[in-house]
Amino acid sequence: MSDHSPLPFAEAPKNCRRCPRLVGLRQSLRKEHPDWWNAPVPAFGDPDAWLAIVGLAPGREGANRTGRPFTGDASGDLLFATLDRAGLSKGKFQSSIDDGVTLKGTIILNAVKCLPPENKPNGAEINNCRPFMVKALDALPNLRVLLALGKIAHDSVIRMTGGRLAEYKFGHGVEHRLPDGRVLIDSYHCSRYNVNTKRLTAEMFEAVFEMASGFRAIDPPN
Template identity: 80%
Template sequence: MSNHGPLPFAEAPKGCRRCPRLVSLRRDLRREEPDWWNAPVPAFGDPAAWLAIVGLAPGKEGANRTGRPFTGDASGDTLFATLDKFGLSKGQFRSRVDDGVQLKGAMIFNAVKCLPPENRPVGAEIANCRPFLKKGLGALPNLRVILALGKIAHDSLIRMTGCRLSEFPFGHGAEHRLPDGRILINSYHCSRYNMNTRRLTVDMFEDVFRQALAAAQLSSTRRP
């Protein structure tokens, strides 16, 4: 299985050893599931993207298995259906890396590139991955809007800018102008748990995409 992503120069090496706890988990899973990806998951999408979507981390049987963000679990079904509705993808998403789906105007990242135990990365692991996220976002020349799925992604993005978290509070639908002029929009993560408990609904999730489109259009009108 080979996947370097659309921004190979901004990715963690497949054998990255920055986070001992995550390396240990990868090693165990390679023994249990040798056919899975079990490595840092690269970004996926369009290098000409105006929208960057930043999730938390690969799911065990999702991206950690398949090697593509939000592919293989329920959160991906929700995200890709929404991308399709707003014209940000082409092809039919089948939750497989060989389904041929492509993104148009969007790129998907994760705040942490490797599977964390119980889907809970610690602060040092998030910090270790932040340089890869920063480099990936910096490689998108047309980027105008960043959509953070969940507080961990939001906090990592704010720390990346050097700003104080207290000045940029997380909240579903909250919109922040970053120092570089780009717009950060928050959403609850489209996880199965959040959808099942209705902390996040399909309508709420679609609303933040409408918000992102409006923010991008406003940003483009302000350009000289």
């Protein structure tokens, strides 16, 4: 396991205590699985990224176990396959932090950095974690596009930029111009459930990355 982050100054401490419910789950899992990561999961990717992918939160046996976003369970299979096809990753993804995969022009982070019970963070937990996301995104000088995986990620990004949710409705494949000049693109989350039920297909997912690439050449906000 690794605690390496491209933005170490923007990470939550390993024993962050902002959210009592998440702390309790973390402590119980540390006893049950002492070899797991069981801590806030750091960002992964390129500090010069033009694209930031914002997920929901670590999966229990995925990132919470391995310490790398979308690594260790089925949620990463479609994401990393799509990144590869889009030319945004290098190496062969094998759902392990030791697979040597690196990202090019892209960074992945979560709206909530710790595992929530039943994968459902509450409003207070999302709010408590948002300052870490703000700090990370503000530190990306070339960032032009954010890709929100799911409505929770979408809402957190909108709140972060001072927008009104009523004016930025979530919808797969919908693009939004944020108050800070950057572009937000929405996608259904690449969860196993969404993939298995065909709510999200590989073609649909590739399409949002193609949309994102169309904004790569815009000038980043000052």
